[in-house]
Amino acid sequence: MGWTDLLAWNPPGWGSPIFRGVITTLQISFCAYALGLLIGLLGARGKLSGGKLTKRLLEGYTTIVRSVPELLLIVILFYTGTQGFNSLLAAFGLGPVRINGFVAAVAVLGVVQGAYSTEVLRGAIKAIPVGQIEAARAYGMSPFLMFRRITLPAMLPYAIPGLSNLWLTATKGSALISVVGYVELTKITQQAAGGTKWYFTFYTTAAVLYLVISLISLQGFGMLDRYVRRGQPKVG
Amino acid sequence: MDFTVLIDFLPLILKGLWYTIVLLILSCIFGFILAIPIGLVQVTGPKPLAWLAGAFCTVIRGTPLLIQLYILYYGLGSLFPQIPWIRHSFMWPVLREGFFYAALAFTLSFAGYEGAVMKGAFASVPKGELEAARAFGMSPFTVLRRIWLPRAFRIVLPTLGGETILQLKATPIAALVTVVELYGAAGQIFRSTLDFFPPMLMVAVIYFALTFLITRLFNFVERQVPQR
Structure with missing residues (x-):
């Protein structure tokens, strides 16, 4: 059998399952990335303007998650999550259920991504000149309006390079989900x-597919970067 | 959750710690040595070599380390036994071990990431310094050894600590190809005690401590290197 037969679309070729693996990998990465961004946004807000306790807790979260290996975190969070959820059910007198693998994978990767996003977004928000925020306040903008009109567009140029790296980490990190048994590209x-x-x-086929995902993503983020920097003076 | 059981496994944990540290040091040192030519040819050329080095960095940085490790361990690992002279060579006991493939994969990975960094560092050494060195009549190799490399190294030094920590955090993947490093040791303890949290939380704490130590070590090294 040559590689064309092995990668053929129909069985005994593995083309179609591998394609589904790519789709699953993209879905997991995208959802985990989005969850990470949400956590990151809240985390950055908490770190910049939260109370003392909030700051302490967030500091602990980002420090621990960023200094423990991803694989170990994924295994620990997956185990804690599934065990914890079932013991919660047991406390209400319900039997154990099988945890949806997709939801677990997204939750675990998202929590890990969230710690990195928090730091990226915190740095980006801090880089906005104070005067712009003060001007927005002076106009009497509500916090939400201020975020949408000023903070978000002003921080994006600083955040995009970090967020681009994070997305690549998400796609590559999703390969580790294969360890807890969920069928994505690496597992298939x-x-x-x-x-x-x-x-x-x-394995070479999988590597090529991951590489294609990375290269296309880089192109996409390059375009996004140029878009959010429109109107800014060219540097260098 | 009973953490006292861990005392019985102390030798295993220490062995795991040793393997983690050896993997880290081997891959960082050899990876960095590889990164020097990979970075340099991308600045100096010739074009085909520069392209090759650039492609290597892109492939390493664009694919998961796990897949790279599997390609080496399962791919190369299933190829080697079919070649008689490799099977009968003195290297065979080494080539049979997961440790060899993990060390190789981590070295190449570090070389890929660091190669891209070194390219930038070599390119950002001021041209005047290199011209001055040449004007002194230094041979190209002497320029590299005395001026270009030390200056480039000084530029990457602040990022090297972070890269080493990233590398440390990649090492648990070695457990997936049968290497009993820290995470592998934790897995073994879990399988024999059936208690998940004590071994896993303990190795998490050890990784945390190692990260802290590496940060301190690089801060120390950075203070020793003269700025000018």
Whole structure:
């Protein structure tokens, strides 16, 4: 069997399962990234203008998550999450349920992403000249309006490079989800490679697919970067 | 949750810690040595070599380390036994171990990330300094050894600590190819005690401590290196 047969769309080729793996990987990465951004936005806000306790807690969260290996965090969070959820159900007299693998994967990766997003967004918001925020306040803008009209567009040029890196980390980090058994690109590749013993072919295919995702994402973020910097003087 | 059981496993934990540290040091040192030519050819050329080095960095940085490790461990690992002279060579006991593939994958990964950083560092050494060195009649190699590399190294030094920490955080993946480093040791303890949290939280604390130590170490090194 040549590699064209192995990667054919229909069984015994693995084309269609691998394609579904790519889609799942993208879905997990995208949802985890979005969750991470949400946590990051709240976290950055808390770190910049929260009370003493909020700041302490957020500092602990970002420091611990960023200094413990991702793989270990994923395994610990996955185990804690599924165990905790089932013991919560048991406390209400309900039997254990199987946790939806997708939701668990997104939650776990999202919590990890959130710590990095918090730092990226905090830095970006802090880089906005104070005068702009004060001017917005002086106009009597509500906090939400101020965020939408001033803070968000003003911080994006500072945040995009960091957010671009984070998205690449999310897509590559989603490969680690295969360890807790959820079937995405890496897991399906493992199954294909193990089943057919064509290890080189399948793992190289997966590598190429991840590379394509990375390269297209880089192009996309490059365009986004140029868009959010429109109207800014060119540097260098 | 009973943390006292961990005392029985102390030798295993220490062994795991040793493997983690060896993997980290080996891959950082050899990776950095590889990164020097990879960074340099991208600045000096020739074009085909520069393109090759750039492509290497892109591939390493654009694909998950886990996949790179699997390509080496399962791909190369399944190829080697079919080649008789490799099977009978003195290297075979090493080539059979997951440790070899993990060390190789981590080294290449570090070389890829650091190669891109070194490219920037080599390019940002002021031209005048290199011209001055050449005007002194230094050979190209002497320029590299005396001026270009030390200056480039000084530029990357502040980022090197962070890169080393990232590398440390990548090492647990080695457990997936049978290397019993810290995370692998925690997995073994979990399987024999069936108690999840004590071993996992303990290694998390150890990684945390290692991160802290690396930060301090690089701060110390940075203070030793003269600014000018």
